[in-house]
Amino acid sequence: MAEQPExxxxxxxxxxxxxxxxxxxxxxxxxxxLRSEIPADAFTASVLGTERAGNGVLIRPDGxxxxxxxxxxxxxxxxxxxxxxxxxAAHVVGYDHETGLxxxxxxxxxxxxxxxxxxxxxxxxxxxxxxxGHGGHRHALNATVASQREFAGYWExxxxxxxxxxxxxxxxxxxxxxxxxxTLLGIGSLFVRQASGxxxxxxxxxxxxxxxxxxxxDDLMQFGRPAKPPRPWLGIYTAESEDALVxxxxxAGGPADQADLRPGDIVLEVAGEPVGELATMFRSxxxxxxxxxxxxxxxxxxxxxxxxxxxxxxxAEFLKPPRLH
Numbered sequence: 548m549a550e551q552p553e554x555x556x557x558x559x560x561x562x563x564x565x566x567x568x569x570x571x572x573x574x575x576x577x578x579x580x581l582r583s584e585i586p587a588d589a590f591t592a593s594v595l596g597t598e599r600a601g602n603g604v605l606i607r608p609d610g611x612x613x614x615x616x617x618x619x620x621x622x623x624x625x626x627x628x629x630x631x632x633x634x635x636a637a638h639v640v641g642y643d644h645e646t647g648l649x650x651x652x653x654x655x656x657x658x659x660x661x662x663x664x665x666x667x668x669x670x671x672x673x674x675x676x677x678x679x680g681h682g683g684h685r686h687a688l689n690a691t692v693a694s695q696r697e698f699a700g701y702w703e704x705x706x707x708x709x710x711x712x713x714x715x716x717x718x719x720x721x722x723x724x725x726x727x728x729x730t731l732l733g734i735g736s737l738f739v740r741q742a743s744g745x746x747x748x749x750x751x752x753x754x755x756x757x758x759x760x761x762x763x764x765d766d767l768m769q770f771g772r773p774a775k776p777p778r779p780w781l782g783i784y785t786a787e788s789e790d791a792l793v794x795x796x797x798x799a800g801g802p803a804d805q806a807d808l809r810p811g812d813i814v815l816e817v818a819g820e821p822v823g824e825l826a827t828m829f830r831s832x833x834x835x836x837x838x839x840x841x842x843x844x845x846x847x848x849x850x851x852x853x854x855x856x857x858x859x860x861x862x863a864e865f866l867k868p869p870r871l872h
Contacts, residue, residue, distance in 0.1 A: 554717050555685045562677050562689050569729025572683070576630050577605045577662035577731075578723045580681035581614055581637075581651070583622040590865045591620050593799075601720030602680045603627060603651060604731055605661045610635070610653030611768075613760065614721035615736050616642040619649045621867040629657045630683050639869035641767030644862050645778065646759040647704065647736055650767050662723065665730025667756035670695065670710055677725040678735060678752060680718040688716050693742040693751050699825035700737075701784050701795065703862075706755065711742040713751035724754045733757050772863060776837035779859030783808065790823055794846075801865065802842075806857040809848065816845035832859070 564571040581603040585592050595617055603614040612627060619625060625637040635655030642649040670676075672692050679687040690712040698709035710733050716722050722735030733754035742751025766774045782801020786793050792814040797804040814822060817831035832842055838861035846853050 556688050560689050560714070561684050562687050567729070568727065573660055574662060574725055574729050575679050575683050575687055576659045578679045578681050579603050579605060579612065579657060579659065580628040581612070581618055581721055582626045583619050584624040585621050586623050586867060589621040589867050591617075595620065602718065602722045602735070604721070604723045604734065605657065605659055606664060606731065607661050610637075610657060611640070612637065612651050612653060613734060614649050614651060615734055615755065616644070616647050616649035618721055619651055622869070625651050627651070627653050627657060628681070629659050630681065631658065633658050641771040643763055643767060643773055645773070646706070646763070647755050648734060648760055650764070662725070662731045663729070664757055664761070665726050665728065665732045667710065667732045667758045670726070670732055670756070675727060676712060676732065678712055678716040678719070679723045679725055680716060686718065688714070690714060690716070693749060694744055696744070697826055698753055699829065701786055701825065703780060703783065703829060705826055705829045708756065710754040710756055711739065711751050712754060713742040713749050715750045715752050719752045722752075731757055771869065777861040777863060778833045779835065779838045779840050779842060780862035781832065781842060781857055781859055785814065785825060785828065787825055792822060792825065792828055798865070802857050802860050806855055808844070808846065808855060808857070812846040812848050814844060814846050815852070818843045819845075
C-alpha cells in the first residue's frame, strides 16, 4: 500500500502528560493506524481511491475498532498497526452511511487498551480537547472546540450537530477526539476552512460525535448496518452557489444519472416544495419515505424549468459487501 507522508505535530502543540487529568500515554495508545485496499472496480474507487490510510480507535478489549467509514467502504483488505508497530489484519464489521461511522474487527492482538466512550452531548464551545492520530505524542494535537452546528455534505450527508475543532490535525481521518476526562468524544472526518462558522475563515476539522454511535453499535455488529429502512439516495453531488443548489456531479449509474439529471442543473423544488440549501433539500427528500420512493424534482436547465421523477435507491446496494472471514 502507499506510504503515508511523514509529518509531526510541533512540540508546542503536543499534549503533555502533566497538563491532563488522565493517563495520556494509555489514551493515545488506543489510536491505531488503519490502511485499507479496495478493488479497482468498487463503486467508491474512482472517488476515494483504492488505497486508503488513516486512523482507528480501539473501543473494546476484543479488538473492535471505530473509524470513519470512507476509509473502509468496500475494503477487501484492512490492516491495523499500533504505536508499538504491532500489526493485525482486520475485517469490516459495519458502515453507517447516515453518521459516516464504521467498525472493523482486529483478527489478531494489538496489545493496546480500549478507549472509553465519553459523552459528546457534554461538549461545549471553547472546550480544550486533544485530536489524536496514530503515533503517540508526536501525532497528537492540542485543540479547541470552535463550534457545534449542523453540517451538510454535498454527497447527500447531514449531521444535525457536528463538532468542529481548530487548529486542524494533518491526519484527521479516523482520528480520536479525546476530552479532558480522557474519553472518546468523536471521530475525525474532514478538513474544513470554516471551523468556527460559515462567515469566518478558520481551518479545522469536522468531527462526528460519539453519541451517534451508541444507538447503532449493536446493529452494526449484528447486521453491518442500522436495522431500519435506509434513506432514499439519488447519487447527486450538489453545491450551494449564490443561494442556488447546483448539480456539480452524478454518481455513475445512480438514480439521478439514470433519470437524466445533468451537471449544471439547478434544483428548485423537491415534491413541489422550494429548496435553497443542502440541508433543506436532503430533509425534503428523506421525508418522502424509505429508499425506493419516487422523488419529484423541479430543476432549471438552460433557462427552462423541467419536472423530473427519480426512483431513489439504497446507497448500500451499490457497494461491494464486506468479505466474509
